[in-house]
Amino acid sequence: MKNKLLLLLVSLIVLSSCTKDNSNSSSNYKIENQQATGSSAYDILSDDTYKSLVIELVYVEGFAPTAAALNNFQNFLNDRIYKPDGITIETRAIASPGESPYTTKEIAAIEDKNRTLYNSENQIAVWMFFADGESDQNDEDSVVLGTAYRNTSFVIYEETIHGYSDSRYEPNRGTLESTVINHEFGHILGLTNLGTAMTEDHEDPEHDKHCDVESCLMYWAAESSSSLGNLFNAGTVPQLDPKCLADLQANGGK
Secondary structure, three states: OHHHHHHHHHHHHHHHHHHHHHHHHHHHHHHHOOOOOOOOHHHHHOOOOOOEEEEEEEEEOOOOOOHHHHHHHHHHHHHHOOOOOOEEEEEEEEOOOOOOOEOHHHHHHHHHHHOOOOOOOOEEEEEEEEOOOOEOOOOOOOOEOEEEEEOOEEEEOHHHHHHOOOOOOOOOHHHHHHHHHHHHHHHHOOOOOOOOOOOOOOEOOOOOOOEOOOOEOOEHHHHEHHHHHHHHHHOOOOEOOHHHHHHHHHOOOO
């Protein structure tokens, strides 16, 4: 009887220890996804630590991105990132938080409440949120279309994009969405001089962490309403210029 009780006690201790270890591991991974923007660039670009990437795409009901934008984003990821076990995008809707205009702190709180995917041993996770309102940083001269605010987190102000696309003399919505999505993910990848070192100086002195080449995806205007005229005239999504590509390749990317 004593042996049975001892065996039961040992089993409970082992079970308790395993449960505690898993909890700590989950907590550690969550902390890993709450660091400074650009700080996980190498881990996302290369396959040294993480062999796959998952994008947790969450949108407010009625504000889903277009299929064209998601296809363009998937191609952008495949073109720049080494992930031999694949890159996936998991999509779901949530009800409106009802907090527009949004501060970055409020956006982060929405993520903390709704995010379910964090880094695991072999997979790195990114949170991507499509909001039903505008940024509190908008002013009379310019509006914010997107913001990268953590190492694996960014927001697209989809309601604002709706208001600036698909009407006469406005860019196609899929083109505008693609531009903003790819631009913000470029910041997640550490561009420009935001965690991915520059192989040569090309940071805009008047707009920190942006490329000084006007045709580049990472030019500052790509995340604000200032880019809309150029987008409408060109009709295509801006690409990364050779300097930004060189930076990514030097930091483990394609």
